[in-house]
Amino acid sequence: MAASNLLAGRVAIITGGGSGIGRATCQLFAKNGASVAVVDRTQSSLDETIASLPSDIDNQSHESFVADVSDGGAVRDLVAGVADAFRKPATILVNSAGITRDQLMLKMKEEDFDEVIKVNLKGTFLMCQAVSQAMVKSKVTGGSFINISSVVATMGNIGQANYSASKAGVIGMTKTMAQELSRFEIRCNSVLPGFITTPMTDKVPEKVIKMMLPMIPLGTLGEPNDIAETCLFLASNKSKYITGASINVTGGL
Ligand code: NAD
Numbered sequence: 001m002a003a004s005n006l007l008a009g010r011v012a013i014i015t016g017g018g019s020g021i022g023r024a025t026c027q028l029f030a031k032n033g034a035s036v037a038v039v040d041r042t043q044s045s046l047d048e049t050i051a052s053l054p055s056d057i058d059n060q061s062h063e064s065f066v067a068d069v070s071d072g073g074a075v076r077d078l079v080a081g082v083a084d085a086f087r088k089p090a091t092i093l094v095n096s097a098g099i100t101r102d103q104l105m106l107k108m109k110e111e112d113f114d115e116v117i118k119v120n121l122k123g124t125f126l127m128c129q130a131v132s133q134a135m136v137k138s139k140v141t142g143g144s145f146i147n148i149s150s151v152v153a154t155m156g157n158i159g160q161a162n163y164s165a166s167k168a169g170v171i172g173m174t175k176t177m178a179q180e181l182s183r184f185e186i187r188c189n190s191v192l193p194g195f196i197t198t199p200m201t202d203k204v205p206e207k208v209i210k211m212m213l214p215m216i217p218l219g220t221l222g223e224p225n226d227i228a229e230t231c232l233f234l235a236s237n238k239s240k241y242i243t244g245a246s247i248n249v250t251g252g253l
Helices: 020-031 043-051 072-086 110-137 161-184 206-215 224-235
Strands: 011-015 035-040 063-066 092-095 143-148 186-193 246-249
Touching: 011 020, 011 072, 011 110, 020 035, 020 043, 020 092, 020 224, 035 043, 035 072, 043 063, 063 072, 072 110, 092 110, 092 224, 110 143, 110 161, 110 186, 143 161, 143 224, 161 186, 161 246, 186 224, 224 246
Parallel strands: 011 035, 011 092, 035 063, 092 143, 143 186, 186 246
Antiparallel strands: none
16 A cells, blocks of 8 residues: 555554564554554664654654563553653554464473463553553543454464464454443454564474465465555554454465
8 A cells, every 4th residue: 555644643552563563564554644652672673663664744753662561560651651752642552562482282381371371462451451541531532453363363273372372362352342442432453464474483494384385375475564554454544344353364374
């Protein structure tokens, strides 16, 4: 999609914005006029993203925030910091922060199960809760929350009992949030990427990718921007009648 003013005047918080899908989403949202609050765990990854963002539409500006999304106190400070920095609360939230700790379930360590649930599921909950509380408190309506789940939430994947459970949880939780937050005019949807080329999938062995490819009707892995475009649609008013949905972006996998 060419650059437009689709998100002009809006503040968007994007977690995991220092890499992969989160970074591509920051770039596309900035191109479309949003002011972006980029969130990740390290300042260096944030600096790289911020340096790549255009800021020539409608007085937009961008800020970076180091925060761990699985820490409730850090998340509350982050959301308050965003409202201070932009002088209004964010109305768009993309939860792209996520981790894997793959292992066959017979050998999976309890701490690797807990850590994946804590970041992917609880982190998404904490972010949605803090942003919606800020919006409700300041009586701002017209929000869109986009939670990045995964196609493995619905199909399972060997070695990912923890990850697939966390991402299935994101889908159910997003549907509940959609029902609870619609009266505040906040829409909540999840996006289910298939295999997308990012630092996360760089860790997947070449032989596993070769096995996956024949199962993808469109014949290739996806690009981070394929997910970013779906997030842009869900963030903008073009999707104003869509809430509680979970959208596959998988090349047909
Ligand atoms: P990535 O590893 O490139 O980016 C994830 C980012 O999240 C990293 O910058 C990381 O530092 C950040 N992060 C991790 N834990 C965090 C925490 N506790 N607090 C704040 N930031 C944290 O991965 P990606 O491929 O861009 O993945 C983005 C999202 O898409 C993830 O939720 C992932 O599970 C999901 N996803 C990816 C694929 C894929 O094929 N790449 C497929 C399905 C779903």
